[in-house]
Amino acid sequence: MNQPVPTVMLGFGAEQLGAVNAVLGDNANVIYQNREVREGLAQLVPLQPQAVLLFFSPDDIRLVLQFARRARHDAPNAALILVSTHESLEATREAVRLGARAVVVLGMDDRDLLSTFEQLRREVHETVATGTVVSFMGAKGGMGTTSIALNVASALAKDSRNRVLLMDFALFIGEVGVYLDMATPYTLGEYVRDIGRLTDDWIDERIPRHRTGFFVLSQPPEVNEIAAIEAHQIVAAVAASKRFFTHIILDAGAGISEASLGGINTSDMGIIITTQELPAIVSTGRRVNLLTQLHGDRTRIRVVVNRFQSKGATKARIEQYAGHGVSATVCNDYASMSRCIETGQLLLELAPDAEITTDISKLIRLFDDETTVETKTRKKLFGLF
Ligand SMILES: Nc1ncnc2c1ncn2[C@@H]1O[C@H](COP(=O)(O)OP(=O)(O)O)[C@@H](O)[C@H]1O
Ligand SMILES: [Mg+2]
Structure with missing residues (x-):
């Protein structure tokens, strides 16, 4: 079995963190998490995770897309996954344009989130951290x-x-x-x-x-x-x-x-x-x-x-x-x-x-x-x- 996916989680509160962990189980290895998205984005270059999960509220759609763009730039090999609690057509459309791997609504798309990770686990990630x-x-x-x-x-x-x-x-x-x-x-x-x-x-x-x-x-x-x-x-x-x-x-x-x-x-x-x-x-x-x-x-x-x-x-x-x-x-x-x-x-x-x-x-x-x-x-x- 491949190693769990080195993952960075940004913007998640304790409750949502728990919900995502419950869905992903052993498939993710959360190497870093920060509730403050800006602070956490500054660490993407050195971390080079395989997956970046960005939590957003559909009300902040502009901001989150700006963050998403930055994440794509700083960790180009990472799969970007946007996570929210509500559906947002605009977010989905823009995220796809940005090259995000998935946009998921917690509680609704949990199976998609899991299968995305199962897939990622089978892929080879060059910059995987082994120390x-x-x-x-x-x-x-x-x-x-x-x-x-x-x-x-x-x-x-x-x-x-x-x-x-x-x-x-x-x-x-x-x-x-x-x-x-x-x-x-x-x-x-x-x-x-x-x-x-x-x-x-x-x-x-x-x-x-x-x-x-x-x-x-x-x-x-x-x-x-x-x-x-x-x-x-x-x-x-x-x-x-x-x-x-x-x-x-x-x-x-x-x-x-x-x-x-x-x-x-x-x-x-x-x-x-x-x-x-x-x-x-x-x-x-x-x-x-x-x-x-x-x-x-x-x-x-x-x-x-x-x-x-x-x-x-x-x-x-x-x-x-x-x-x-x-x-x-x-x-x-x-x-x-x-x-x-x-x-x-x-x-x-x-x-x-x-x-x-x-x-x-x-x-x-x-x-x-x-x-x-x-x-x-x-x-x-x-x-x-
Ligand atoms: N196995 C040992 N036998 C004898 N002296 C030891 C041993 N391990 C450590 N010491 C001595 O104990 C003292 C405290 O060691 P130190 O490594 O600075 O401890 P700490 O980092 O836990 O404060 C030092 O003088 C060290 O030489
Ligand atoms: Mg000491």
């Missing part, structure tokens, strides 16, 4: 989230077929540049603004690359610059990155911000990093609940216990408290970790044969286990914004 997005979040601060995210990125980059992007979403406390001891003149803030210009060459030229091979987007240095990044832009930037990278690793930190939630919301998998201490285990339960609400299901959540020692709480006990299975553990190795920080190196460079390096490198197997592949098709983007 996997994995977010790492700490049950609390200091769990080792950044250390693990960075070392996972370098483990992935070891395979030259992979193109890996690490995004630092631990807003205001992002330390990725410090841990890597590298200059990161080009930041997440600029990336979010430049997203319409992405090409492979452009990425090679601008985005700083760690010597182990992964690309790095760190925090902007200025607080007001961070504040200027809107959650919907983050969602679009992550979704657009899937076209250019095989893996996008987000260090979402431990704090909950609109931006980190936006990133997590777009992820194929959310990995919670915790330790064996009781407060951490209890917070893990809360994070599991939060991610379950965001994703709509628990199957894309993984719990990893860091600094695992045999004398601490057992896996079974952690699972009981956290209310979720533990997928993997990473051993405690203070000596290697502190030498990494002191020398600005990663584990694969400094201690390639250490147990901790193997433990962290093995985490990449979590990304392609079967449950993920299976649930990926059920993915829905929930209306946070």
Whole structure:
């Protein structure tokens, strides 16, 4: 079976979003949605979806046709589908002239909408986004989230077929540049603004690359610059990155911000990093609940216990408290970790044969286990914004 159709939905309220999702089921993969059509249209160039659904009220017919024209221009390969609650002859006529794939009235033409998507699913879409997005979040601060995210990125980059992007979403406390001891003149803030210009060459030229091979987007240095990044832009930037990278690793930190939630919301998998201490285990339960609400299901959540020692709480006990299975553990190795920080190196460079390096490198197997592949098709983007 072909992959679900990468879809952008613009102008839909929560209720209509629910109605369309119910009709389309597994056939659509909503990579981005925005109630504000204008804001959302600005993201079409980087996203290059296979389908654009534009919701309109027949009273705004002029405006919607203007939007539709813009959508055709910015995402020429996308199937444009206009969705309304009432029939409008004028809209239908104009939409056909514009090259729209369909004009549907919700509740009346649901079958047509579905069959259009079933058809789209059989068609080949050149710009299909294939990258996997994995977010790492700490049950609390200091769990080792950044250390693990960075070392996972370098483990992935070891395979030259992979193109890996690490995004630092631990807003205001992002330390990725410090841990890597590298200059990161080009930041997440600029990336979010430049997203319409992405090409492979452009990425090679601008985005700083760690010597182990992964690309790095760190925090902007200025607080007001961070504040200027809107959650919907983050969602679009992550979704657009899937076209250019095989893996996008987000260090979402431990704090909950609109931006980190936006990133997590777009992820194929959310990995919670915790330790064996009781407060951490209890917070893990809360994070599991939060991610379950965001994703709509628990199957894309993984719990990893860091600094695992045999004398601490057992896996079974952690699972009981956290209310979720533990997928993997990473051993405690203070000596290697502190030498990494002191020398600005990663584990694969400094201690390639250490147990901790193997433990962290093995985490990449979590990304392609079967449950993920299976649930990926059920993915829905929930209306946070
Ligand atoms: N498996 C481990 N064994 C020993 N120390 C670790 C381990 N993982 C992380 N650390 C140390 O814990 C501290 C916090 O790590 P960090 O990655 O900054 O956490 P976070 O991003 O969750 O705040 C650092 O000093 C790091 O070296
Ligand atoms: Mg951190």
